[in-house]
Amino acid sequence: MVEKRVPLPIEEAVRKVMDFAKHGTKEMLSIDLAYGRVLADDIKADQDIPAFDRSPYDGFAIRSEDTILTSNENPTIFEVVGEIGAGSVFPNEVEPLQAVRIMTGAQIPQGCTAVVMLELAKEIKSVGKTFVEIKRSYQKGDNISFQGEETHKGDILVKKGTEINPGVIALLATFGYSQVPVAKKPVIGVIATGSELLDLDEPLEPGKIRNSNSYMILAQIQKAGAIPKYLGKFSDDLDTCFSEVQNALKQVDFLITTGGVSVGDYDYLPDIYARLGATVLFNKIAMRPGSVTTVAHFENKLLFGLSGNPSACFVGFELFVRPIIQSYLFNETPHLKRVRAILGENFPKPNPFTRFVRGKIVYHEGQLTAIPAGFDKSSAVSSLAYTDTFIVLPGGTRKYEKGMPVDLLLLEDHEGSKWPWHDFIPAYK
Amino acid sequence: MVEKRVPLPIEEAVRKVMDFAKHGTKEMLSIDLAYGRVLADDIKADQDIPAFDRSPYDGFAIRSEDTILTSNENPTIFEVVGEIGAGSVFPNEVEPLQAVRIMTGAQIPQGCTAVVMLELAKEIKSVGKTFVEIKRSYQKGDNISFQGEETHKGDILVKKGTEINPGVIALLATFGYSQVPVAKKPVIGVIATGSELLDLDEPLEPGKIRNSNSYMILAQIQKAGAIPKYLGKFSDDLDTCFSEVQNALKQVDFLITTGGVSVGDYDYLPDIYARLGATVLFNKIAMRPGSVTTVAHFENKLLFGLSGNPSACFVGFELFVRPIIQSYLFNETPHLKRVRAILGENFPKPNPFTRFVRGKIVYHEGQLTAIPAGFDKSSAVSSLAYTDTFIVLPGGTRKYEKGMPVDLLLLEDHEGSKWPWHDFIPAYK
Numbered sequence: 001m002v003e004k005r006v007p008l009p010i011e012e013a014v015r016k017v018m019d020f021a022k023h024g025t026k027e028m029l030s031i032d033l034a035y036g037r038v039l040a041d042d043i044k045a046d047q048d049i050p051a052f053d054r055s056p057y058d059g060f061a062i063r064s065e066d067t068i069l070t071s072n073e074n075p076t077i078f079e080v081v082g083e084i085g086a087g088s089v090f091p092n093e094v095e096p097l098q099a100v101r102i103m104t105g106a107q108i109p110q111g112c113t114a115v116v117m118l119e120l121a122k123e124i125k126s127v128g129k130t131f132v133e134i135k136r137s138y139q140k141g142d143n144i145s146f147q148g149e150e151t152h153k154g155d156i157l158v159k160k161g162t163e164i165n166p167g168v169i170a171l172l173a174t175f176g177y178s179q180v181p182v183a184k185k186p187v188i189g190v191i192a193t194g195s196e197l198l199d200l201d202e203p204l205e206p207g208k209i210r211n212s213n214s215y216m217i218l219a220q221i222q223k224a225g226a227i228p229k230y231l232g233k234f235s236d237d238l239d240t241c242f243s244e245v246q247n248a249l250k251q252v253d254f255l256i257t258t259g260g261v262s263v264g265d266y267d268y269l270p271d272i273y274a275r276l277g278a279t280v281l282f283n284k285i286a287m288r289p290g291s292v293t294t295v296a297h298f299e300n301k302l303l304f305g306l307s308g309n310p311s312a313c314f315v316g317f318e319l320f321v322r323p324i325i326q327s328y329l330f331n332e333t334p335h336l337k338r339v340r341a342i343l344g345e346n347f348p349k350p351n352p353f354t355r356f357v358r359g360k361i362v363y364h365e366g367q368l369t370a371i372p373a374g375f376d377k378s379s380a381v382s383s384l385a386y387t388d389t390f391i392v393l394p395g396g397t398r399k400y401e402k403g404m405p406v407d408l409l410l411l412e413d414h415e416g417s418k419w420p421w422h423d424f425i426p427a428y429k
Numbered sequence: 430m431v432e433k434r435v436p437l438p439i440e441e442a443v444r445k446v447m448d449f450a451k452h453g454t455k456e457m458l459s460i461d462l463a464y465g466r467v468l469a470d471d472i473k474a475d476q477d478i479p480a481f482d483r484s485p486y487d488g489f490a491i492r493s494e495d496t497i498l499t500s501n502e503n504p505t506i507f508e509v510v511g512e513i514g515a516g517s518v519f520p521n522e523v524e525p526l527q528a529v530r531i532m533t534g535a536q537i538p539q540g541c542t543a544v545v546m547l548e549l550a551k552e553i554k555s556v557g558k559t560f561v562e563i564k565r566s567y568q569k570g571d572n573i574s575f576q577g578e579e580t581h582k583g584d585i586l587v588k589k590g591t592e593i594n595p596g597v598i599a600l601l602a603t604f605g606y607s608q609v610p611v612a613k614k615p616v617i618g619v620i621a622t623g624s625e626l627l628d629l630d631e632p633l634e635p636g637k638i639r640n641s642n643s644y645m646i647l648a649q650i651q652k653a654g655a656i657p658k659y660l661g662k663f664s665d666d667l668d669t670c671f672s673e674v675q676n677a678l679k680q681v682d683f684l685i686t687t688g689g690v691s692v693g694d695y696d697y698l699p700d701i702y703a704r705l706g707a708t709v710l711f712n713k714i715a716m717r718p719g720s721v722t723t724v725a726h727f728e729n730k731l732l733f734g735l736s737g738n739p740s741a742c743f744v745g746f747e748l749f750v751r752p753i754i755q756s757y758l759f760n761e762t763p764h765l766k767r768v769r770a771i772l773g774e775n776f777p778k779p780n781p782f783t784r785f786v787r788g789k790i791v792y793h794e795g796q797l798t799a800i801p802a803g804f805d806k807s808s809a810v811s812s813l814a815y816t817d818t819f820i821v822l823p824g825g826t827r828k829y830e831k832g833m834p835v836d837l838l839l840l841e842d843h844e845g846s847k848w849p850w851h852d853f854i855p856a857y858k
Contacts, residue, residue: 031629032659035648047633049810086737087625089636105625105737107636151811158814166648167813170739173641174810178629196516196534200460200607204476207518207536212602219464219595230461308515308534310599340795366769366797366834381478381603382580384596385587388843405795412843414817 005284007291010319010354011421014335016281017295017320020302021327021334024186024253028179031172034164037182038225038329043158043168046175048148053108056145060099060121061090061112064138072135080123080130084109099132108144115143161330163225163414183329187227188321189252190217191244193234193269194259194308212381213258213313217306220317224325226253234268241268242275249301254324256317259308269294269305278303286353286395290316310381315356315390318411331416336390336409338420344371347393347400354395354424358387359408370408388412394424434713436720439748439783440850443764445710446724446749449731450756450763453615453682457608460601463593466611467654467758472587472597475604477577482537485574489528489550490519490541493567501564509552509559513538528561537573544572590759592654592843612758616656617750618681619646620673622663622698623688623737641810642687642742646735649746653754655682663697670697671704678730683753685746688737698723698734707732715782715824719745739810744785744819747840760845765819765838767849773800776822776829783824783853787816788837799837817841823853 008016026040055061062078070076078099084090090100090109099116100109108115122133151157157171164172164182172180197211198204214230221228231248234241234257248255257269273280278298283305285291289312294305302324306316318336326334344362349355358380359370370391374383390409393400400406407424437445455469484490491507499505507528513519519529519538528545529538537544551562580586586600593601593611601609626640627633643659650657660677663670663686677684686698702709707727712734714720718741723734731753735745747765755763773791778784787809788799799820803812819838822829829835836853 031644032647035651051633051638052636084636085625086623087637105623105638150809157811162814164648165814166645166652166743167810167816169648170641170645170743170810171814173629173644174639174739176629176633176639194515194534196514200602200605204480204605207481207513208516209480209534210603210605212599215460215602216595216599218461219593219598222464223595310603314595314599339792342795363768363797366771368792368795368797380579381596381599382586385591385594385600387596412841414841 007284007286007353008282010285010287013282013285013293013295014319014323014421017302018323018327020297021324022300023330024328025184026181027184029182031169031178031180034172034180034182035166035169037164037180038331039158039160039162039164039168039181040183040330041181042156042160043171043175043177045151045153045155045157048153049151049174050145050147050149053147054145055102055104055106055108055115055143057115057117057143058104059102059115059117059143060132061094061102061109061115062099062134062138063094063096063112064114064140064142066097067114067134067137070134070137075133075135077124077131077133080132082109113140113144114138117143161332165414185225185227186253186325186328187229187251188221188325189229189231189248189255190214190221191231191234191248191255191257192259193257193267195236197233197259213306213308213310216310216314216384217256217258217317220314220322221325224322225329226325238268238271242272245272245276245303249298252301253328254302254304254321256304256306256321258306258313273303287315288351288353288355290319290356291353293320295320311358311384314358314384314387318390318409319356326416333416333418335417335420336411337413337415337417339368339408339410340425341368341370341391341406341408343391343400343402343404343406344369346402347372347391350399351393351395351397355393356409357391357393358383359389359391360386361389361408361410368408370406392424436713436715436782437711439714439716442711442714442722442724443748443752443850446731447752447756449726450753451729452759453757454613455610456613458611460598460607460609463601463609463611464595464598466593466609467760468587468589468591468593468597468610469612469759470610471585471589472600472604472606474580474582474584474586477582478580478603479574479576479578481576483574484531484533484535484537484544484572486544486546486572487533488531488544488546488572489561490523490531490538490544491528491563491567492523492525492540493543493569493571495526496543496563496566499563499566504562504564506553506560506562509561511538542569542573543567546572590761594843614654614656615682615754615757616658616680617650617754618658618660618677618684619643619650620660620663620677620684620686621688622686622696624665626662626688642735642737642739645739645743645813646685646687646746649743649751650754653751654758655754667697667700671701674701674705674732678727681730682757683731683733683750685733685735685750687735687742702732716744717780717782717784719748719785720782722749724749740787740813743787743813743816747819747838748785755845762845762847764846764849765840766842766844766846768797768837768839769854770797770799770820770835770837772820772829772831772833772835773798775831776801776820779828780822780824780826784822785838786820786822787812788818788820789815790818790837790839797837799835821853
């Protein structure tokens with residue numbers, strides 16, 4: 001019996017899924033474990049940066065007012081009354097025609113208003129004392145990094161939901177976050193379905209293929225910022241499968257199945273959704289590959305039924321699962337980042353539905369260009385290794401030609417977008 | 430005493446360091462732990478993909494020769510003699526006017542030469558048998574995915590030195606790599622120097638700053654694919670420091686110090702290099718920030734002396750340490766990827782040396798544009814959180830203006846480049 005399914009536009013499908021997006025919780029983590037995680041709170045400055053007026057150079061701190069008349073012809077001699085390294089504080093007020101030898105990063109001594117760079121000062125030893133000769137005049141503030149010139153106490157520096165890169169780590173350390181509030185990672189379960197699947201160490205058999213999708217999805221889950229939990233292959237018995245899903249749902253925040261959900265497959269998933277009492281949000285989308293992607297909702301948990309075809313599975317994950325993970329991690333731009341580019345090769349296939357071509361970005365003199373990453377069938381696997389973008393080719397067209405403007409969804413970007421699903425460039429502008 | 434140092438051009442400095450680049454070793458890792466690691470061998474296909482002629486759709490497998498005269502007006506009726514799901518093999522040779530119900534991914538039965546999509550076949554039940562009515566003619570090979578059409582056994586699919594992304598994982602699984610040969614990560618030691626440094630949980634003190642560079646470098650090391658080992662802060666005593674470095678070198682593949690090496694700092698590093706008998710490759714580079722970056726070599730190990738200024742330290746790591754780590758991981762394009770872009774803001778500072786401005790990429794209608802990521806001083810830390818590129822502004826110019834072409838070095842790219850150090854665009858073309 002062939003079930004009739006009405007394909008849903010991709011943006012409606014994503015919206016239906018995002019209606020069930022939820023935030024996770026936060027946990028505290030030592031700063032040396034925080035790289036690659038996501039901030040669960042805004043980072044706030046607990047002090048001015050610089051925290052005090054400091055010297056950006058090695059040199060001599062002086063009172064600029066002592067150099068009003070100083071010039072090459074009329075040098076001024078200062079007595080060096082001390083030396084301070086970074087981390088030290090000069091104990092006294094500096095008096096007229098005194099200078100303090102100062103190191104990069106050290107606090108400007110009281111009374112001083114400028115720093116003379118080491119290269120521009122000539123040291124003179126005389127009568128057991130040290131002097132420096134200065135040959136130009138200085139303004140108040142010359143060569144001083146002022147307190148708060150970079151950041152003021154109380155400023156919000158990085159927003160919650162941001163991925164923690166080395167620069168964010170530097171900020172966290174600067175502001176004393178030895179413990180960092182990070183988003184707790186959701187746990188995503190993966191069940192493979194399909195009696196054609198062999199485990200990786202089983203010998204090849206006629207008609208069978210190795211279970212590549214599960215491992216691919218485990219890696220996609222990690223890349224998206226969550227914890228993957230592989231729950232094995234479905235058994236051949238519906239009752240057992242049903243209790244496998246029930247059991248899985250107790251252990252995970254979201255559940256992915258791969259394989260099945262094609263019309264007419266030997267496929268238990270529709271029965272399982274029905275027996276669970278899960279609401280099927282959709283089971284056909286107007287997109288290629290991945291048109292059979294199915295998403296259901298049950299007791300505050302989403303069940304993603306991704307295709308058994310590797311490319312279709314890959315695309316379904318990035319479009320539907322990734323934004324749910326990113327939302328859980330407090331990211332307010334949870335979708336793939338969308339940018340304009342030029343199509344670098346002809347794409348002659350007709351396009352009844354919007355197509356997400358696995359592509360590769362190349363740069364031509366600053367012009368973003370994308371080319372299909374190789375063999376383009378929903379069953380293709382080798383092209384995925386080189387894919388760093390989806391080239392979005394809206395449906396209803398006959399072909400796309402080299403040089404046409406296209407929209408991309410970027411897979412290696414760390415920024416994301418709020419909502420990329422509107423007005424993709426059609427075949428001809 | 431002021432030491433005179435001759436600044437080395439940046440490309441010469443990088444070349445001097447890369448002369449000491451070395452490959453690491455490989456280790457075997459279970460595929461579920463391999464995401465994010467680097468391949469230590471090429472991936473080779475151990476079978477054709479598809480491994481057998483298979484159906485890309487749900488439908489009916491038939492002999493195309495039976496449809497030569499078939500048309501809408503002249504339909505042909507086939508008897509359905511069996512049904513095969515993915516993973517099964519049909520046991521018999523299919524005979525004239527027979528059809529086999531076939532599922533996506535299943536092997537084409539012997540004798541069959543085309544697949545009729547389910548939507549185009551009308552099932553008829555009669556006298557206890559099932560028939561299908563077909564209303565068009567089929568060519569040999571229609572709707573069949575042929576053995577080897579994607580990949581041939583023996584093909585090299587991904588080269589050693591490639592980072593393992595989800596697509597590469599899919600390939601590894603497809604070709605039965607339950608254990609994956611990955612590059613062993615080098616261990617990079619980090620020692621902080623500078624008596625101004627406070628640990629993160631120490632209270633702030635006048636003249637002192639928190640030790641942010643060490644944590645930043647630990648994260649940069651992880652991002653570059655290596656294992657960071659924090660060895661603490663230098664003591665105040667030269668002899669102790671010397672034995673700290675000696676001791677560190679026994680535990681790590683490369684050693685980074687941060688802080689010191691400024692001319693005139695209270696700085697033990699020059700003495701330590703001398704006592705070790707290390708060869709100092711250079712101690713001044715014609716670049717901003719990070720001109721005091723020092724690299725030394727001792728008994729097959731590199732010692733990187735990065736600046737104490739956060740931005741200078743960050744840049745020094747990415748230009749000098751990262752390619753050494755990537756080479757160790759067998760990457761043949763170990764340097765940052767270089768691309769052309771447009772400068773998105775005026776940059777009015779004069780430029781005696783080549784400047785690496787911490788920048789952010791923005792896309793304008795497919796045109797790559799880069800803007801400075803904020804406060805641009807070598808001591809700046811807050812801009813680093815938003816930095817995803819270095820804008821390379823060659824020295825010897827007065828200023829750069831919005832709209833000018835510039836070269837970028839990308840920090841979030843996974844491809845890298847063989848050698849980006851040639852002919853950067855000067856201020857005016």
